[in-house]
Amino acid sequence: MLNYADRLHHDFFTTISKVCAKMNVKAFVIGGFVRDLLLERPSKDVDVVVLGSGIAIASKVADALG
16 A cells, blocks of 8 residues: 655645544545645645544644634
């Protein structure tokens, strides 16, 4: 299995990771962003799925990002 976690350097990903770790929830980047990453193309559209309440995670991430 390929692991591209080292390519997710933006603060957005770090914040999601920290929030999910604190809430003990797993999150995954999916969709077009992953396709573009594999094709080595730039992408600004990010889809994230969480194993838990997406609303709760989104709220905490929004608070953390200000």
